[in-house]
Amino acid sequence: MKFIKRHRNNLQYIVFAILSLFSLSLIFNNNVWFDEAYTLSLIQHNYSEIIEILKTDMHPPLYFISLKFFCEIFGYSVMATKIFSVIGYIATLLLGCTVIKKHFGLGTSIIYMLTIGAIPMSLYFSVQQRSYQWCIFFVTLCFIEALLFIENHRACHCILLVIAALFAAYNHIYALLAIGVIFAFVNIYILVKCRKLIKAIIIADISMIIGYSPWIFPLLSQAGSASDGFWLTGVEPLSVIVFVSGIVVSAAILAKKENRRLPIIFAIICVLSVQAIGLIVTIFIRPFYISRYCVVILGVFALLVAFGVKTAKGKLKKAICILLCVLNIACVSVTGMLEYNSSMNNFFNRFNSIGSSSDVFVYCDSSFGIMSYYLPDNTHICTYKKAWFDAFDNIECIDKNELDDKISTADTVWFVKNELTKVPKYIENNFDLKLTDTFKCDFNTFELYTLK
Numbered sequence: 001m002k003f004i005k006r007h008r009n010n011l012q013y014i015v016f017a018i019l020s021l022f023s024l025s026l027i028f029n030n031n032v033w034f035d036e037a038y039t040l041s042l043i044q045h046n047y048s049e050i051i052e053i054l055k056t057d058m059h060p061p062l063y064f065i066s067l068k069f070f071c072e073i074f075g076y077s078v079m080a081t082k083i084f085s086v087i088g089y090i091a092t093l094l095l096g097c098t099v100i101k102k103h104f105g106l107g108t109s110i111i112y113m114l115t116i117g118a119i120p121m122s123l124y125f126s127v128q129q130r131s132y133q134w135c136i137f138f139v140t141l142c143f144i145e146a147l148l149f150i151e152n153h154r155a156c157h158c159i160l161l162v163i164a165a166l167f168a169a170y171n172h173i174y175a176l177l178a179i180g181v182i183f184a185f186v187n188i189y190i191l192v193k194c195r196k197l198i199k200a201i202i203i204a205d206i207s208m209i210i211g212y213s214p215w216i217f218p219l220l221s222q223a224g225s226a227s228d229g230f231w232l233t234g235v236e237p238l239s240v241i242v243f244v245s246g247i248v249v250s251a252a253i254l255a256k257k258e259n260r261r262l263p264i265i266f267a268i269i270c271v272l273s274v275q276a277i278g279l280i281v282t283i284f285i286r287p288f289y290i291s292r293y294c295v296v297i298l299g300v301f302a303l304l305v306a307f308g309v310k311t312a313k314g315k316l317k318k319a320i321c322i323l324l325c326v327l328n329i330a331c332v333s334v335t336g337m338l339e340y341n342s343s344m345n346n347f348f349n350r351f352n353s354i355g356s357s358s359d360v361f362v363y364c365d366s367s368f369g370i371m372s373y374y375l376p377d378n379t380h381i382c383t384y385k386k387a388w389f390d391a392f393d394n395i396e397c398i399d400k401n402e403l404d405d406k407i408s409t410a411d412t413v414w415f416v417k418n419e420l421t422k423v424p425k426y427i428e429n430n431f432d433l434k435l436t437d438t439f440k441c442d443f444n445t446f447e448l449y450t451l452k
Contacts, residue, residue: 012097012109019117022332023089023126026339027082033442036129037369040081042391043068055218056387062170063131081129088133089126092116092140092299099144100303104263108306111321115302118327121295123335132295135175138168140299142179143270146186147263153197161186162204166211173219174274174293176212178300181273183208185266235282239291243275246301253308267304271297338442347439348374351448354436360410362403365421367446368395381406383424400426407451415451418444427451 032040042050047065054061067084074080093113101109116122125132142164149157165183168175183205190197250268253259274297278289309320357377361368364383372380372394382389385397398406403426407413415433417423423433437448 012101012106012113015110015113016093016097019093019113019328020086020090022117022328023086023123025332026123026127026335027079027086029339030078031339031341031344031441032078032129032370032373033444034366034369036081037373038388038391039064039067039129040076040078040373041369041393043071043076043081044393045391053388053390055221056390058173058222059131060170060172060176060215060219062167063134063172066134067129078129082127085125085127085129085133088137089122092133092137095137095140095144095299100306103144103148104306105310107317108303108310111306111309111324112302114321114324114328115305116299118324118331119298119302120331120334121292122298123331124338125292125295127335127339131171131175132292135168135172135296136298138164138171139175139178139182139296140303142168142182143267143300143303146182147266149200150186150189150194150197151262153194155200158200158204162207162211165208168296169208169212170215172293172296173222174278175296176219177277178270178274178296179208181270181277185269234287235279236290239275239279239282239289239294242291242294243272243279246271246275249301249305253304256308256311258311259308264304264307267300267307270300271304341440343440344374347437347448350437355412355414358410359412359414360407362407362413362415362427362451363417364424364427365418367416367418367421368392370441370446371416379410383426400424403427404430413451415449417447417449419447420444 042053042064045053047068050064050068051061054064067081070084071077071080074083093116096109096113096116100112125136142161145157145161145164148154149161165179169179187201187205190201250272253264254268275289275294278293282289309317312320355375357375360379360381361371361375362381362383363371368380368382369392371378372392376394380395381403382395382397383400383403389395389397414436415427415431419438427433432452433449434452435447435449439446439448
């Protein structure tokens with residue numbers, strides 16, 4: 001406690017530095033799962049090809065073209081792509097040391113940063129070669145500027161609101177949803193409570209529509225394609241658990257009368273609305289939402305917790321701080337075990353003694369992404385096709401009925417699949433399979449078979 005009192009003025013920078021180092025400590029590995037392999041393959045294409053491929057997928061282009069630009073400067077490596085995500089994580093933490101501290105106070109700043117680090121998936125996405133971490137940053141910044149705009153009425157906040165919103169919307173479709181919720185709240189609030197800002201918010205709305213208009217038609221096309229062939233088949237139980245947890249936390253915060261104020265109500269609406277919309281669409285229209293998509297509002301949730309803790313009494317506030325510190329240590333430990341899992345490296349060390357570059361690999365699921373990344377010189381054959389597979393240059397997609405002819409001259413043929421994937425009938429009935437090895441990658445386990 002003496003240390004905290006002595007360094008009170010620098011405490012937010014100490015927390016910022018420690019949490020940043022936690023994330024940086026996770027980049028020194030070469031473990032890549034399918035979505036990351038997709039990213040690494042996609043950025044090998046030129047900028048126009050990246051955009052064209054993404055038009056057939058469910059991703060806006062900003063993250064990928066930004067990552068490609070970053071890699072052209074610092075090199076195409078797993079570490080470089082992880083660092084790009086870490087920069088987004090550090091930027092999200094930096095909001096706590098700067099704008100949040102300036103407008104909401106030191107205590108809110110520290111609780112915000114500690115909550116960012118304490119959420120289980122936070123560190124995980126800070127080193128993932130995916131757009132989520134930058135989505136978190138831009139959605140959080142957009143929320144803050146929206147809140148400051150309706151509270152302070154300054155034009156600079158409205159301008160930053162639009163800029164942050166466009167960057168978020170061009171990063172992920174669920175970040176676009178979060179931005180839609182934020183803009184809807186601001187428009188309704190201004191219409192009801194502060195009509196002198198109507199002109200400013202209308203200009204902001206129009207600017208947002210014009211700024212996003214180049215991607216509206218690709219988005220509509222993507223939505224149409226996803227309604228027919230999105231990979232999700234039902235409601236993910238974890239997404240329901242996360243949503244219910246958000247309701248419980250929100251109710252606990254609102255139970256205290258002092259917390260029934262604009263910043264907290266705004267944050268709760270943002271956090272719960274994104275999840276509620278995703279679940280409603282999934283339940284009543286088409287499965288289209290899983291828990292990891294809600295990480296785009298992780299920073300807003302951290303602010304909600306920080307706003308709520310601000311009114312807590314001394315002992316309770318200290319207990320919450322201690323709990324958050326413990327959770328941060330637990331998160332970096334668990335994420336470290338996941339990132340530095342040796343299963344994949346051990347597998348490839350074993351495989352090198354029995355395999356060669358002339359071997360052929362056959363797939364019936366997304367395991368082709370991982371194997372084609374680690375073994376780029378081999379022949380990789382996939383028995384189904386999606387338009388966005390064009391991101392992978394070394395994958396050959398064929399009709400399943402052509403498989404026998406395609407592999408008949410190969411000396412050694414391997415079949416790789418996720419353990420959760422059933423062996424297709426056309427393989428089970430026409431070939432002999434022998435399980436040779438297994439390995440873990442991220443949250444998945446994969447099986448390697450000889451195919452004869």
